[in-house]
Amino acid sequence: MKIALAQLNYTIGAFEENAEKIILAIRKARQEKAALVVFSELAICGYPPLDLLEHKSFVAKCECHLNHIAAECHGIAAIVGGPSVNPNPLGKNLYNSAFFIANGSVQRVINKTLLPTYDIFDEYRYFEQNTNFSLINYKGFNIAVTICEDLWYNQPILTGFGKNRLYGVCPMEQLAGLCPDFVINIAASPFSYMQGEIKAGILKENADKYKVPVYYVNQVGAHAELIFDGGSMVVYPQGFIRHMKLFTEDFMVFDTGEVAGLPDETVYYNPSGGMEMVHDALVLGIKDYFGKSGLKAALLGLSGGIDSAVTLVLATRALGPTNVRVLLMPSQYSSDHSVNDAVALARNLGVRYDIIDIRDIYSQYTQSLGPVFKGLHADLTEENIQARIRGNLLMAVSNKYGSILLNTSNKSEAAVGYGTLYGDMSGGLSVLGDVYKTDVYRLAGFINRDKEIIPLNTITKAPSAELRPDQKDSDSLPEYDKLDRILFNYIEMKKPVDEIIQMGLDREVVEKTIRMVNHNEYKRYQTPPILRISSKAFGSGRRMPLVARYD
């Protein structure tokens, strides 16, 4: 039997567009003689719809478009993800369902058993858990249909509480007892550079343990924070893996009788050095944020430093150079080379730049504030005023020209609060807010791997906010390699202070860093959505109390 896997890019709530994409793929699959075509989790409405699921009218639209899709399924069957109303008067309103469609109507509804409710996932907020297990029989094949997390019973748990399994029930154990010929897994599994190897490993483990091929269809595309990488695959027992494309739509047809003979194409993400996937993820993240919101043009402040340089390259690749413009806003503390480096980069990329000197505005602020600040010394206040003047100028150009401000802060800064709220922390989308400073350097290296796109001076000079004479980031922060090591172990790995110190780091530095992380929750609360590329990004996946004692 031929099975088509359709890896598509959906928009949340864009029912007509999503249904049209699905219907076109059904037609294509039928043309290519597939007997079954498989789509991803919650494909009809896009994932994650969040609290839109609490609106009855939203769910009604899902049902309506499911019927349109079903009407197309003649001479072919389809498996499509969408919400379904829980018919039991007890429990949550909905199930997270896979609809098995044949002969023009929904034949079976399979519901998700394991509902991820951690990090960025909130599925138990909306969905009731499935407790019944059965196979679908189609054209003589017994098919086990599972939904994303259902295959993740064996996922590794890093919490330090000595747990080995997150869930009390293993759906595959139940389904394997019914002797399926193969497993379908429809998913909406977001990208994280740490996750690729784990994902392939989990699918392979299932294929090996239960001696069945697994056909896995993931969503591709981004919705604000979350970037879905696609990378759908067929995993055959004893190790065969065939990947579909990453970060773009793809469509492949597999013959169940032939897949075992195909060559292994196992590709693992390389979390240590390989910045290519992070680069591609961020470009897709920017592209979909704009495209799916009906926006075209971006704007950012180009300082001559590495963060805004990398952000600009990514934005230009996502939106095209004619849709991106930059402002250079030097002050008395800006070095000449900063302006020169920024101009050089803008020219390399062919984006429009304007220069607005902020000195006159700044001196007007100090004059107007004079009576209120009388007798007080200059301090961080004056640095923040400059950053907020730049924020106001950027937003003014953004408002006037309808272009969206991209935020250029990195994860290390966001973590320790090294940035000015309403100043350099402004923007509609944070591009690098989940990329540690040391990885921003790696990204710059990847961008420059063939030729010098980002001026070398931008990469080699010591990082500085240039808000007072001769300022360096290292005046206020530990060196970035140390800082990032502490942050990664605290934020991603949730290690206690003492364990981090035992890794050979200075107690004082570790304690100071963690104190800075905790005391800056209030700043991060108001930052733009951050493109997520790690297993623990700031944003909806990390929920810390704002008012709390941390030590």
Add this chain to the structure above:
Amino acid sequence: MKIALAQLNYTIGAFEENAEKIILAIRKARQEKAALVVFSELAICGYPPLDLLEHKSFVAKCECHLNHIAAECHGIAAIVGGPSVNPNPLGKNLYNSAFFIANGSVQRVINKTLLPTYDIFDEYRYFEQNTNFSLINYKGFNIAVTICEDLWYNQPILTGFGKNRLYGVCPMEQLAGLCPDFVINIAASPFSYMQGEIKAGILKENADKYKVPVYYVNQVGAHAELIFDGGSMVVYPQGFIRHMKLFTEDFMVFDTGEVAGLPDETVYYNPSGGMEMVHDALVLGIKDYFGKSGLKAALLGLSGGIDSAVTLVLATRALGPTNVRVLLMPSQYSSDHSVNDAVALARNLGVRYDIIDIRDIYSQYTQSLGPVFKGLHADLTEENIQARIRGNLLMAVSNKYGSILLNTSNKSEAAVGYGTLYGDMSGGLSVLGDVYKTDVYRLAGFINRDKEIIPLNTITKAPSAELRPDQKDSDSLPEYDKLDRILFNYIEMKKPVDEIIQMGLDREVVEKTIRMVNHNEYKRYQTPPILRISSKAFGSGRRMPLVARYD
């Protein structure tokens, strides 16, 4: 038997302070001859600790302080809430537990069954669900110990999906079969002006149905968004209710043999007209935000309008007039009476005010932006520049004097995006962000009920942002009484567009309003935490996708 109910104000993560409060209450209860003293849900660490629960060291501190508390329990028993580690290798790390302590050690651990995972609640993110039911026998009494939501099996469900029960299991049904003499419910149930009547009703329903008295202990105090009102109570079958204090700590001892004879003190919140509770809730919200964060002083921009006037009164009541200061920042578009009204209010309240005219700064911006804006007409951009100049000035004074900026936007504005990001939408805490404009007027009326604290002119004049000549809110928005009716039915009640129109509202106005709500998610994403007083506030309880098609 005498039972003491200790309604205390905890700080999240402040283990030593929380434990000390608990220990002092144990001593007091013992002095007053109580045999049992009851504390609220997760009392040891404060509620809600959110992702701090994922840190092993945080849970270890809870255990450590539980042992200190237990050591105090001689000659008296206590029931205290805290997290406990799930000993099963499968499932979530923790239980949400009630520890029954006697003779110096924990005798029994009762775990929470119903884990609210909706609105602001994320309990299934952290906790495993209890499935075993038993009573505690103490001094000849059989006690059913329940935790907050465990008694809420019968809660009304407003989702429109035709559900009648959110959960598949009813803990009280299980416990009632074991014939308890009374029920203890330890809770952390946040205030909402719509919830008071429901809460008392739910407790009464349980008391009546199972023919047992219910002793209910709620947390009091605020943590950023959430305000816990206390209002602990004893509910006796056939209608007797005795309330403890609202919005402040309280301690009462009840004799189980005598409570039936006490007079009924049932007090329901009055959601329609009574603004007293909202007033008290907001004052507590401000007070605890500052006090628990180690902050003292607040700052806000006083425009002469009603929102900033009401915010200032609340701040002054929470922090004292010497800890609050205001900036008046008139422009060429400010009316004289705006400045006069603002000065009059500041004088009425005895708070320091400074006046900074923004005209010179504004004209410097237009000059510096001149070349970039050449040939383009004035539009919203120029209005936003003014709002952001004010934001920058407020943050400058905030930075210089270490006072926290209070945001003065109301819920109606936040809903439709009538505000400037990084301008008037700035601040560390939004005081009125869950109060509709029409309710801000009611609050002002309540504040002025005895004498004119807020100048009458501030209340009677037409609302205006004063960002262009003769501007009125009604130029851009529907009249507030209509607007608020639409917003309430869409946001709180989640009614579909057509149902709202059927309430007698104009289709065009309804559709435009709802479009504005949906298209301004991006602005709300970056607003300060909002003090929650309704059943559906903007913030962590309402999770909408940022990139989505809504229509």
